[in-house]
Amino acid sequence: KQEVTQIPAALSVPEGENLVLNCSFTDSAIYNLQWFRQDPGKGLTSLLLIQSSQREQTSGRLNASLDKSSGRSTLYIAASQPGDSATYLCAANPYNTDKLIFGTGTRLQVFP
Amino acid sequence: DGGITQSPKYLFRKEGQNVTLSCEQNLNHDAMYWYRQDPGQGLRLIYYSQIVNDFQKGDIAEGYSVSREKKESFPLTVTSAQKNPTAFYLCASSIQRKEEAFFGQGTRLTVV
Numbered sequence: 001k002q003e004v005t006q007i008p009a010a011l012s013v014p015e016g017e018n019l020v021l022n023c024s025f026t027d028s029a030i031y032n033l034q035w036f037r038q039d040p041g042k043g044l045t046s047l048l049l050i051q052s053s054q055r056e057q058t059s060g061r062l063n064a065s066l067d068k069s070s071g072r073s074t075l076y077i078a079a080s081q082p083g084d085s086a087t088y089l090c091a092a093n094p095y096n097t098d099k100l101i102f103g104t105g106t107r108l109q110v111f112p
Numbered sequence: 113d114g115g116i117t118q119s120p121k122y123l124f125r126k127e128g129q130n131v132t133l134s135c136e137q138n139l140n141h142d143a144m145y146w147y148r149q150d151p152g153q154g155l156r157l158i159y160y161s162q163i164v165n166d167f168q169k170g171d172i173a174e175g176y177s178v179s180r181e182k183k184e185s186f187p188l189t190v191t192s193a194q195k196n197p198t199a200f201y202l203c204a205s206s207i208q209r210k211e212e213a214f215f216g217q218g219t220r221l222t223v224v
Binding site: 004031034036041042043044045046049089093098099100101102103104105 | 171
């Protein structure tokens with residue numbers, strides 16, 4: 001059974017710092033992995049999707065990596081800004097099911 | 113603008129009532145999903161549909177029902193059999209199963 005873990009659960013950093021959010025999954029048989037952002041009381045916004053054959057994806061200040069052999073994905077945020085404050089969720093998409101398996105998220109606060 | 117629209121944003125249900133949450137998408141996506149989000153837990157799949165007139169139960173389907181009569185619409189009914197319906201409900205879609213998922217803004221359901 002696929003399980004997804006995100007550490008830390010919460011993170012508070014000053015503006016301008018580069019930071020890394022971690023996502024671990026127990027079964028490497030994934031079709032893809034997706035990172036989302038969720039603002040309080042809002043839906044999920046898709047940030048990056050990494051296919052199983054890819055090692056990383058980049059969008060602006062965001063870079064997501066995938067290492068299936070170790071069961072890990074990281075989301076790197078460069079030069080963090082207060083507007084980056086939100087909860088970040090990762091979700092694994094296993095081959096053997098049509099559902100996404102979500103972690104419980106990392107709540108990020110970037111203070112000025 | 114293409115996207116997923118959920119309505120209403122807030123919904124209050126009395127004990128014993130059935131309520132229906134609306135989800136409409138104009139992305140021409142085949143697959144649609146309903147997830148439930150509770151504090152401190154990852155999102156859990158309620159129902160999903162890969163094509164019109166077809167849907168499957170997810171992990172927590174008891175007390176819920178869905179229909180998929182049109183490609184763009186996937187309403188969720190929370191029945192009186194659902195004993196703990198207070199939660200944040202999120203609808204998602206993807207062009208096909210296992211592809212990138214896009215989410216609506218959610219409906220917060222509260223039992224009064």
